[in-house]
Amino acid sequence: MESSLFLYNTLSRRKEKFEPLNPPFTGMYVCGPTVYGDPHLGHARPAITFDLVFRYLQKLGYKVRYVRNITDVGHLEHDLDEGEDKIAVKARLEQLEPMEVAQYYADRYFIFMEALNVKRPSIEPRASGHMIEQIEFVKKILASGFAYEVNGSVYFDIEKYNSKFNYGKLSGRVLEDLLANTRALEGQDEKRNPADFALWKKAQPGHIMRWPSPWSDGFPGWHLECSAMGTRYLGENFDIHGGGMDLLFPHHESELAQNQAALGHESVKYWMHNNMVTINGQKMGKSLGNFITLDEFFSGSHASLAQAYSPMTIRFFILQAHYRSTLDFSNEALQAAEKGLKRLFAAFEILEKMVARDAGAGMQDHGSRITAIRDACYEAMNDDFNSPVVIANLFEMVRIINSVNDKKESISADDLMAMKQTFRDFVFDILGLKNELSGDNSEYVKGLMELVLKIRQSSREKKDWGTSDQIRDALQKLEITVKDGKDGSSWEMGK
Numbered sequence: 001m002e003s004s005l006f007l008y009n010t011l012s013r014r015k016e017k018f019e020p021l022n023p024p025f026t027g028m029y030v031c032g033p034t035v036y037g038d039p040h041l042g043h044a045r046p047a048i049t050f051d052l053v054f055r056y057l058q059k060l061g062y063k064v065r066y067v068r069n070i071t072d073v074g075h076l077e078h079d080l081d082e083g084e085d086k087i088a089v090k091a092r093l094e095q096l097e098p099m100e101v102a103q104y105y106a107d108r109y110f111i112f113m114e115a116l117n118v119k120r121p122s123i124e125p126r127a128s129g130h131m132i133e134q135i136e137f138v139k140k141i142l143a144s145g146f147a148y149e150v151n152g153s154v155y156f157d158i159e160k161y162n163s164k165f166n167y168g169k170l171s172g173r174v175l176e177d178l179l180a181n182t183r184a185l186e187g188q189d190e191k192r193n194p195a196d197f198a199l200w201k202k203a204q205p206g207h208i209m210r211w212p213s214p215w216s217d218g219f220p221g222w223h224l225e226c227s228a229m230g231t232r233y234l235g236e237n238f239d240i241h242g243g244g245m246d247l248l249f250p251h252h253e254s255e256l257a258q259n260q261a262a263l264g265h266e267s268v269k270y271w272m273h274n275n276m277v278t279i280n281g282q283k284m285g286k287s288l289g290n291f292i293t294l295d296e297f298f299s300g301s302h303a304s305l306a307q308a309y310s311p312m313t314i315r316f317f318i319l320q321a322h323y324r325s326t327l328d329f330s331n332e333a334l335q336a337a338e339k340g341l342k343r344l345f346a347a348f349e350i351l352e353k354m355v356a357r358d359a360g361a362g363m364q365d366h367g368s369r370i371t372a373i374r375d376a377c378y379e380a381m382n383d384d385f386n387s388p389v390v391i392a393n394l395f396e397m398v399r400i401i402n403s404v405n406d407k408k409e410s411i412s413a414d415d416l417m418a419m420k421q422t423f424r425d426f427v428f429d430i431l432g433l434k435n436e437l438s439g440d441n442s443e444y445v446k447g448l449m450e451l452v453l454k455i456r457q458s459s460r461e462k463k464d465w466g467t468s469d470q471i472r473d474a475l476q477k478l479e480i481t482v483k484d485g486k487d488g489s490s491w492e493m494g495k
Contacts, residue, residue: 003060004017004382005017005381005382006018007272007385008384009272010248010271011170011268011271015384020062020239021237021238021269023062024061024062025064025065026063026064026065026239026240027064027065027234027240028050028053028240028241028242029067029068029226029229029238029241029268030046030050030067030068030121030242030243031046031071031243031244031247031251032068032069032070032071033070033071033109034071034087035070035071035072035102035103035106036087036089036090036101036105037090038105038295039109039113040284040294041277041284041291041297042244042277042284042285043109043294044116044314045327046244047118048432049242049318049323050066050274051117052319052385052387052430052431053240053242054066054119055430055431056430064122065122065233066121067122067124067125067233067234068121069124069225069226069229070125070126070127071225072106072126073085073127073209073219073225085098085207085209085219087101088207091208099128104458104462108458112294115294115311115448116314116315117311117312117433118432125232125233127220127225127229130229130232131211133229134228135200135213136228137227138154138200140262141156141199141258141262144261144262144264146161146261147199147261149215150190151190152202152216153202153215153216153218156196156198156258156261157193158175158196158257159193159196161257165257168253170271171249171253173249175195178195179194179195197221197223198221199220199223199224200213200218200220200224201218201220202215202216202217202218203217222251223251223258227258227262230255230267231263231267236265237269239270240269241255241267241268241271241272242271242272242273243272243273243274244276245275246276246285252273275325275326275327277326277327278326279292279304281328292305294311294314295467297309298452299452299470299471305331308474309334309338310338312341312436313334313337313338314334316340316341316433317334319388319433320340320391321388322385322388324384341433341436343395344394344395344398344427345435347398347401348423350401350402350405351420354401354411356411356415356416357408367415369400370397370415370418373393373396374418376389376393377426387431390426394422394427397419453488456468456471456482456489457489460484475491
């Protein structure tokens, strides 16, 4: 299959023509969430970014196997933390089994992704379900000589690996600088080098999540799961590996090194990274405490929000920026996105009702402009998935629609069909937007309320009465009354 698609490869630091290893089949692996809390805007961005990639590759005719993992164990090395896994900490605080926490927040993640119209990947493997593959991967790295075992833990030997390969080639880091700036944490003096990362950690007596291995009862290092599951489902060589830029180092750098050490070659042809979401120029994240959850966006319950924002407003806001640029949150930017989205779909509503008007020889020719706009949309997508340029071109089509409608201009049936097809292809199929203005809006309101009540119900089941009451009170301000009964919750408009 011939493709004119170019994408930016983080590894080569340039745009490259997309040529899959085994066309028309394409393999894509994207790092998914760590399920110990509700997803926030920073989680929505990679989900929507790679949903756009997934949709466009399918539109081009590729048969895509999209794998996005769920991290439900082994997240210590990311934080250089001597304590417990984040999921285990949450489980201890709430007196739950760790897998109860993982299941609860994984389910919540799926609910929010569905609201954002993010397609489910082909496969969503969990780290806890692939211990055999991860242990086998560690064995291969040990056999290659690039890892060592000490006191029941196994570490990747970065200095030895770097003597033959280049640890830092993906992120641009220099090993000497890493070694100079990495401090040895208390209790980690068993490592040959403070920068060495864990492939397998021996569990301390109080550690809840543990599995048997040839070295100890313990748990895998964070980086290991993606190496094991990516190659398990996509093969030793696959096309695209994606994720947020915050994963570039150390996660993806270490993953690349693990694959080289275990398999004798790198596995990924194209590395893709979306940029960060920021608030006042600072990265949004749980560790900084400056995040706003999607639940709070949809309900408007966060103090920083001037109003509630619909899932499609959030999606449109994210797509208005190129995935490799930073995206700064503000109420003003979201309100502008909301207005733009309404304008886009208002034009589509006009377009759907518009009929061809034949004015004979004097008919205006809109065909060349429509063709140019459609071509420009494809050119933008082929230029590293440039969604903001696609959106700008769609608004050029909005001008044609409004002009024809306002001035009662003539338009041919072919031109009308071409505009409708362009809208369907780019707005719905590729950008993945859903029309919130359809009909009398009742179906959209019904669907959104079902989502809100589902989120509230899961909070009640978890005895999170604060969140439950917050959602109820926010709905009351919108004159929506929630009634709780033995068969679940119902709602009605009006006071």
